[in-house]
Amino acid sequence: MKLVGLILFFLTFFSKLQSEGIYNAKSFQLKNGMKVVVVENKRAPVVSQMIWYNFGSGVEEKGKSGLAHFMEHLMFKGTKKFPDNYYSNFISRIGGSENAFTSYDYTAYYQIFPKYELEKIMQMEADRMVNLTLTEENVEIEKKVILEERFQRVESDPSAKLDESMRSILFPNHYYGTPIIGWRHEIENLTFTDVLKFYKKHYIPNNAVLVLSGDVEFEEVKKLSKKYFGRHKKGKVSFGMETRDPLIETSIKVEMSHPTVKQKIWKKFYRVDSYKKSIKKGLALDIGLKILASGSTSLLYESLVNKKKIFSAVGGYYQGLTKGEGNVYFYAIPNEEINLDEVDKIINDEMKIILNQGISEKRFEIEKKKYIFDSIYSRDGILNPAQSIGESLTIGFSLDDIENLNKKINEITIFDVKDALKSFQENKNFIIGGLKS
Amino acid sequence: MIIKILIFLFFLLTNHNVNSIDFEQLRTEKGINFWFVKDKSLPLISMSFSFKGGALLDPSGKEGATNLMVSLLDEGTENFKGNKLKLSLKENGTKISLSAEKEKIEGTFQVVSSQIQEGFWLLYESINKPLFNSEDITKVKKQIQASIKIDKSVVSTQASEKFNEIFFKDSLFSRNVKGTSESLKKISRNDIFKIHKESFTKNNLIIGVAGNIDSENAKKYIDYVFGELPSSKAKRETPPFNNLEKGKEFFEMETPQATIVFGQRGFGRKNKDYFAARVLNYVLGGGGFQSRLYKEVREKNGLVYSIYSYLMPYESDGVIIGGFQTRNKNVDETILKVKQEWKKMKNQGISANELKEAKTYYKGSFSRNFTSTISIATLLKVVQYYDLGKDYFANRSGIIDNLKLKEINSLASRIFDEKNLFFMIVGKRNM
Incomplete structure (x- = not known):
């Protein structure tokens, strides 16, 4: 498959990427x-x-x-x-x-x-x-x-x-x-x-x-x-236990105190739906969390690190490429002495404010574009393609799901993202952790 | 002037394996030299660059200044205030990464073809037009201070820090690139502007470019990004280290498993024996699952999960560094085994078969550098950085073929000396 010459017509480039x-x-x-x-x-x-x-x-x-x-x-x-x-x-x-x-x-x-x-x-x-x-x-x-x-x-x-x-x-x-x-x-x-x-x-x-x-x-x-490989006999597949976890109805905090720890860190892990449940919903949550919490351009970072100066870092990300439930990880490094509950409250309150104000169309478009650009980068090298195809297939997706990812990205609307963040906000299946000396 | 050179990636006895690639040595209108490979397989462009100088030249008492300056480059520029720069990077499929190292500042830049103008504009802004706002300085200082605390909490990072501190004694190489919590406090906004001006000069710059762009455009964009930088006569060289520590030191930390970092003097990349030393180290502790250290310490005795050694070349000199982790009670036994392997290397060198396998490894592995545009660009840069010469690609196989067992083993007896090794142990003493 030759791509040479494509850049000469980069107007047609995106549509071509999608169809191919x-x-x-x-x-x-x-x-x-x-x-x-x-x-x-x-x-x-x-x-x-x-x-x-x-x-x-x-x-x-x-x-x-x-x-x-x-x-x-x-x-x-x-x-x-x-x-x-x-x-x-x-x-x-x-x-x-x-x-x-x-x-x-x-x-x-x-x-x-x-x-x-x-x-x-x-x-x-x-x-x-x-x-x-x-x-x-x-x-x-x-x-x-x-x-x-x-x-x-x-x-x-x-x-x-x-x-x-x-x-x-x-x-x-x-x-x-x-x-x-x-x-x-x-x-x-x-x-x-x-x-x-x-x-x-x-x-x-x-x-x-x-x-x-x-x-x-x-x-x-x-x-x-x-x-x-063809000479090997087919075997009998035995699956792992397909158990599900109960809803978490208590509030759980775990602390690790250790003398070598010099910097306090706050963490929060969530159980969430994976891509297997719905690729579309997974992508919407991923985009939403990227806007909300990924890297130093995120809305949480802008407010809590840059403006209010409460944390020296805060962030979170979605890991949904799983056979069972997926995860969301959040972390924060407070500038001053703050207890675990207080950190949680600060982040929750901020999330509420952000979601009430609404996410801008511009932010949403930037994250969507980034997905498309990343798919170009993912072909630069030979291990990357094998890695992402292999991982997705073993989790249970089809080759078509992988090849057509950009098409799915383009189908996602800002309303999907808002819905995903709203149900994330209501999610009670989480646990809070603290690392301290 | 364009000089076209045919690079022979690797020669192998079977003729269908010979591979070649075109690379050009280019010079821009503003006098910036760079090496270039045109690769149209994907709609993207990659650039890798270094500025000689680096963190060890930070003024005394203000250690960490270069790292702080570099960390501030994406915080806001004349035309992209606040987080606009970072958002524009995302929006334009552009990646910029800049990092301070001991003797250089390293940079990579990648952009998708459709956003080429915007991408280079963003790079131009972050190199030439940073604002260094006081508020951002305070924020980034806090972040670096937090990361210094985290480094001190982790046994493995603590071990390398302590190793550098003691092994390199009074030389600048004993410093931490990040500085200390205290030294960061003393760095002013003016200091940062000064470091910025001194660090980014045209004469200290080395560039490799690969990707979907023609040479005329590459020249144009490089002039655009780097052409306004000042020229400076000042040589940005770190004074070499003199004596290195020997023996062993212990630092107590509450941990069930100790980390050990060890080392002795090696030599610089420009040394004519460098490749020979590389082959010796490959056999000793470099070659993945094949090295003597791996086989003896992990495979036969199960004392560690990982153990390795590598050559660390600096501008004027170099060191051989190694490391492993093992349960506190096994530290002495494992150190003894490392010393034995060191001694064996000194006294017996390597076998004819080990040399043969190392040679085929180095010949075969080179083509892996050509699998992505960023690794091609980086290779082009590294060859220039160490002055290996434009013929390096063509000569490399010959350099490897010419390594003779007798000479290589005589080199082994000269460089490896277990009495010169220094071991830094970070762990808990056995009760």
Whole structure:
């Protein structure tokens, strides 16, 4: 797909973008149920491969928290055909880079490498989906590594501990309340058998989406996917527990006091509807919160930081790309000593004033335009497209949803945004947190 | 004058892998030089630039002045008062990022093609016409002071700060770019104007541009944005550090896991042995999941989640820095392992196979710089910043091929010395 020359006619540019889709990705499905998506981009002779498994910590059994993330680490331990760290070593040798990450709803692995090694990389990725060889020693040493990771990310960071505690209360009944990395005492008790069981049960082709982005040909990818991933048998998909959380009817405040904390921070987490419930409503809430609380141009910042000088920073954002409920995070750093309730009141009062005055058409148009511009930036690079396509597909959206995002943005009206903010304002499913010394 | 040079990204034995890209060395009417790659694959333009100088040249007692000045550049300008500048950036698909570093001010600028005039106007305003309102100064000072407090609350940032403070002893390199809460109080509005004038001069400027624009327009816009800046004879160079601390120091913090930052002298990017040192470090602690430190400390012993080392080149000298986190009780054992690896590197160097794999890594990884317009622009800038020469792209493969095992191992025995290492430990002593 060539875009050269488009700028000469930038009057037609926006309409063209909308009709053509953002990434112009091509896709197909293998007989065993695995999806494959290709985004061609020939700028440099480089490819990025991402494999997205549509499960994360959400499929763990009760009491086995951290298992999905543990498994992600162990996926680097080698297979019979490519033992030990042959795969990682190979990637380094050819000048590539790689990593992996686990979330509540998905687990993903990626490699960026010179295009002439496409076949070998696809072969090795396919191989480790089903042929991993693990020893008890691998598992025991890796457990120590993961505990160090937990200590690094959470135990030695009071702010992260507060977040973890707030989420566990905000989601008392859903897996979003359990940390992805796992509770310390449960990580300590994970066994070799737990790991093997988890691997066999979940690492199956019909749980996976393969995304290749960069200097590749669709037909070539099709051929190689059939050859290497196509030989794996379809498995039985087991879903995580589909539990819902009760309404929060009490007012909940959590405080983390720690001697190393030198700066007080106020936080507030909300449970809100996700994009899955309605893309349109999700986008309206996102736009509304961007106007209200995102960055130093937001209405809250203008009033509470610039004019009234109560905070040195205040902000918030929506995270709605989730299988279950989404979240909104708010934070504030007060200039003076103010208690948690007082901070909450100041922000609520300000929100009321802003919403009563109404949001200007101009602000609304700026945020909409920004979405369209961002979709141009998102194609500059090869990992970005694979990342946003992979994430959206594993959450449960279609390729069309992603390609036509700009069209949906243009359909949103200022009334949608006002409605979204109004119901957000009435939302009682939140928890307030404070970090102090 | 336009000089067209064919860049060979990487040579590999199989001929279909040879890749080339056109880059131009350009000079504007007002005498500003820059490197340029035309790339029409997307309707956007990216620019990466540096002003030599930076935070270490802040006047004594007013540390943090450069960082404060840079942080104020998007707060309001002559034609975009209050938050108009930031709103216009959003409205015009333009991104500007400016940051103060030790020896330079770094900037990136990106704009979508349809908003090119507006985008460059916004960059012009923020570089040339900042207002530095007293009210904004007070606000941004408070924000930086809050971020200094947050840095002090976090074990890992506290560890790097303490490391710099002690390792670099009395040299300017021991300073924190952000300054201190006290030094920020002493910076006046006049100081900020002065720093602004001194920092942004034509002769200290280095630029790389990539994207959907032709060379004549690129020249025109660069003159527009930077052409009014003063020329200055003053060399903006930081005096080099002399002695570096050795041994170890401990700083007590209430935490179950300690952060350790360590280092020793390395050398500057212009040193002829730089690439060889880079290869040695790649084997020791640089190469992702492949380095000796990673394998020994994480994979075999499970003592850490991450461990690394890297070369930090400065203008006239450089250092090798490393770091890891481990439970308080494992600190001594892990430090010992790092020292052993250091000693092994000094005494035995690397193997023929390790050299071979490092060479193919550096050849293969270079093309990753060409996957986005901003990474192309940044590469063009970095090559100029370190005076690597216009032939660098063509010569790079040759530099790598010419590294010989014997020479590289003799270099290893000269640079790596576990007795010169300094370890900063921030954690809680074992009871």
